[in-house]
Amino acid sequence: MAEQVDAQGESGRAVLGRTLRFLREKEGKSLGQLADETGYDKSYLSRLESGERLSKVTVMEDLDGYYGAGDLLVSHWKAARLDAFKDQYKEYMKLESTARVMWVFTPGVPGLLQTEDFAREVLSKAQTTADVDEWVEEQVAARLGRQYLLRQEPQPDVRIILDEFALRRPAASAQTWHDQLLHLEAAALWPNVALQVLPFSAGAHHHMNGSLTLLWQRDGSAVAYKEGNGCSRLIEDPDEVLRNRLSYDRLRDLALSPSDSLKFIRRVLKEHRHHEAHP
Structure with missing residues (x-):
């Protein structure tokens, strides 16, 4: 073989x-x-x-x-x-696949927690070329593939801070959005995932224009990865990684607790159901 x-x-x-x-x-x-x-x-x-x-x-x-x-x-x-990703992102994904601890902040629904239909809708709107269907299905498969790491053994310890903006920008399809909210509710209950909502009431913050991910490996080494304004950067310098960790800590201090975040998600889900029942 x-x-x-x-x-x-x-x-x-x-x-x-x-x-x-x-x-x-x-x-x-x-x-x-x-x-x-x-x-x-x-x-x-x-x-x-x-x-x-x-x-x-x-x-x-x-x-x-x-x-x-x-x-x-x-x-x-x-x-x-x-093969579906750019070179720098490939390096990040290799580190992501072996990380034991992951901290994520994202202004939208993170790829790690997107349903297939929601991912397809997001990616479809990002593509304008003639071969849109082929490209979208390729990217959907690749994005869903990243979620595999959440159920590999040993499971990584994951913390995700989700901006309230992500919960207020629904999918075009009511059913797709309903299923996505249900998936977020379920993810908030996974034993290896801490999901927190950063509410609008927290005010302006220093990561409004992009996402931040911190990864720790089994040996304690860490990297940071930032995306925003069409750019991405993998950060390996220990001092800069530390600065980004402190930056993440400040966001976590502003966010709702995991239990209050679950209540928040359930409230948004209830609002959505009410709206669909009484348009």
Whole structure:
């Protein structure tokens, strides 16, 4: 098997595709037979094998189970998903995937907590080229793929501060927004996630134009990652990382407690349901 999945000189997506084809041929299956037995479309499976498409991680989990391959395909998928991102973000994602502690502030609903439909709506509005559907589905799969780290073992300890703005800017679809609010409510109850809302009543703050993430590795090393105004920056200098940690601490001091934040989210959900029932 090692010879079949040697990744030297190939993109992660190419290695994943070649591994998919190898496993299928090893089982003596045609694409048609595989489609019939797994329920996935034949042309979709073909595009995965050719490296033209990136699947959701659940597809790789299904195929790992089908082939009895352990987590081989999922492990290759983790590398393949990096192909969808820019170089600096790829480096950040590698660090994110091994982080033991994550602190996040975002003015919008963070990608780590977006539902598939909400992510698709957000990403669709960001794309203006002719091949919008293909690009959007690629980015949706990649974004949902990041959420895999929240359920890997050992689970990282995650704190997310969410600006109230994120809860006041609904999706165009009422059902999509309802499901997104339900997902935020559920996430606030996960044992490894502390979710806090930064209310409008806290006033102006120093991260209104962008997001901030702090990551700590098992060895105690830390980095910060900032996005805003169309720019992004990975920060590794210890002094600057410390400054950003103190900056995050000030935001946390302004935010509602996790229990009060859960009440806040539930109140917004109740308001949404009332509005939909009485337009």
